[in-house]
Amino acid sequence: MALASSPRRRDLPLCLLLLLSILALPSLTWQASVLGERSLDALSSDAISLLVSTPDPVKNIDPTNPTSHLSKILIPRPPDTENSTIVRNYIISTLRALKWDVEEDSFIGETPYGSKNFTNVIATKDPSAGRRVVLAAHFDSKFFATYPQNQFVGATDSAAPCAMMLDLAEALDPLLDARKQRLEDGLEDDEDVADTTLQLLFFDGEEAFKDWTATDSVYGARHLAERWSTSYISPHTKRRLLRPSETEISTVEHLILLDLLGAPHPLIRSAFLDTAWLFDAMISAERRLFDTGSFAYGDDEGSSLTSFFLPRREGDGNYGYIEDDHVPFLRKGVSVLHIIASPFPRVWHTLGDDASALDIPTMRRWNLILRVFMAEYLGLQPETKAPRSDDGQAHQSVAHSELVSTFAVMEWSWRLTLSSPVTFDQ
Numbered sequence: 001m002a003l004a005s006s007p008r009r010r011d012l013p014l015c016l017l018l019l020l021s022i023l024a025l026p027s028l029t030w031q032a033s034v035l036g037e038r039s040l041d042a043l044s045s046d047a048i049s050l051l052v053s054t055p056d057p058v059k060n061i062d063p064t065n066p067t068s069h070l071s072k073i074l075i076p077r078p079p080d081t082e083n084s085t086i087v088r089n090y091i092i093s094t095l096r097a098l099k100w101d102v103e104e105d106s107f108i109g110e111t112p113y114g115s116k117n118f119t120n121v122i123a124t125k126d127p128s129a130g131r132r133v134v135l136a137a138h139f140d141s142k143f144f145a146t147y148p149q150n151q152f153v154g155a156t157d158s159a160a161p162c163a164m165m166l167d168l169a170e171a172l173d174p175l176l177d178a179r180k181q182r183l184e185d186g187l188e189d190d191e192d193v194a195d196t197t198l199q200l201l202f203f204d205g206e207e208a209f210k211d212w213t214a215t216d217s218v219y220g221a222r223h224l225a226e227r228w229s230t231s232y233i234s235p236h237t238k239r240r241l242l243r244p245s246e247t248e249i250s251t252v253e254h255l256i257l258l259d260l261l262g263a264p265h266p267l268i269r270s271a272f273l274d275t276a277w278l279f280d281a282m283i284s285a286e287r288r289l290f291d292t293g294s295f296a297y298g299d300d301e302g303s304s305l306t307s308f309f310l311p312r313r314e315g316d317g318n319y320g321y322i323e324d325d326h327v328p329f330l331r332k333g334v335s336v337l338h339i340i341a342s343p344f345p346r347v348w349h350t351l352g353d354d355a356s357a358l359d360i361p362t363m364r365r366w367n368l369i370l371r372v373f374m375a376e377y378l379g380l381q382p383e384t385k386a387p388r389s390d391d392g393q394a395h396q397s398v399a400h401s402e403l404v405s406t407f408a409v410m411e412w413s414w415r416l417t418l419s420s421p422v423t424f425d426q
């Protein structure tokens with residue numbers, strides 16, 4: 001990711017890192033028919049415990065284990081190289097092993113170095129679902145022409161987010177199967193939510209080959225946003241609940257884009273008002289994981305928490321955004337949640353962005369946040385011993401308005417309980 005306007009991004013104060021979005025913001029009413037803001041049912045603490053332990057939230061993101069998903073991705077992998085194909089095939093075979101539907105979206109793009117082959121990977125749990133929530137990251141690493149820079153592996157950028165997505169697929173796959181079974185058995189109380197599937201999108205060619213420009217960046221995202229907005233879903237598909245003349249892109253509820261994650265002490269800001277409720281839901285998941293002691297790992301008891309997120313304040317507008325793979329989708333009206341560390345990790349676009357830049361407890365925490373957040377978004381029910389109850393703690397609804405109104409208090413008390421002061425500056 002990058003900002004078109006500033007060649008020396010890392011040295012700039014944060015306020016300049018955020019582009020004003022006035023010019024580029026599309027009309028956000030375009031997708032009014034797609035599931036928008038709603039309240040999510042909070043998982044019980046038993047269900048959270050189960051999600052925390054199964055599968056092991058470290059094994060997939062452990063850079064010290066050469067067979068982890070992360071290690072398989074953590075090699076130089078610029079577009080149109082043998083290594084890119086190796087990584088792409090690894091991602092594909094992992095998701096095919098889970099029996100997900102996997103599509104390779106290949107095309108040729110014009111780069112400052114001539115024509116290159118690019119391939120996005122689109123993996124869908126249930127291709128017959130009427131809608132999907134898309135979780136995305138780019139799997140390419142930035143191209144450098146000369147040694148040693150050409151050994152750049154982009155650990156935070158974005159090998160770690162890709163590994164987290166594979167972890168999420170493994171964690172939620174059986175729960176998505178169970179939800180589908182409930183739907184088929186007529187036991188699902190929210191059929192609307194149950195018709196939303198999870199789709200993982202691994203973009204190729206996010207990085208600029210030379211300097212970030214509108215035509216030298218986000219190759220895969222530009223291609224796919226265009227393709228999806230011009231593909232009408234044929235009435236012959238077996239998709240349920242289809243309205244006539246829907247395009248692929250109109251069935252995307254939200255695009256959740258991960259980038260520059262895996263280094264310790266990230267700071268995530270809410271960039272878009274229409275997904276502020278999702279941002280708050282993610283903070284709520286983090287908070288409840290903290291409260292249940294789920295962030296304890298190794299010697300760290302997880303008893304002090306500096307949130308990954310900068311709480312929103314009443315009256316916040318659209319923050320302005322950092323250019324990334326979401327922009328071509330945003331311009332076509334897709335609702336976007338951008339989970340990107342800003343300031344960027346210190347090692348950004350240097351050889352230092354390798355395994356040594358990653359922090360296992362931080363990545364473990366991201367895995368857990370994503371598991372709880374997506375499970376609640378998708379209405380999944382981790383199988384706990386106790387029978388499901390519709391009252392009390394088990395299915396407490398976290399209303400958005402409630403969250404916002406208690407925000408100031410929560411942030412205040414939260415900070416008071418910290419053993420060290422919260423310093424968000426680098």
Ligand SMILES: *[C@@H]1O[C@H](CO)[C@@H](O)[C@H](O)[C@H]1NC(C)=O
Pocket residue numbers: 075076077081083150151
């Ligand atoms: C491909 O990846 C390997 C590590 O598996 C690395 O040693 C090699 O330099 C990479 N090749 C290129 C051309 O970057």
Ligand SMILES: *[C@@H]1O[C@H](CO)[C@@H](O)[C@H](O)[C@H]1NC(C)=O
Pocket residue numbers: 080108115116117
């Ligand atoms: C793209 O890949 C195909 C083989 O899949 C190859 O024939 C072609 O030359 C490649 N194009 C470029 C621009 O490298």
Ligand SMILES: [Zn+2]
Pocket residue numbers: 001142157207349
């Ligand atoms: Zn990058």
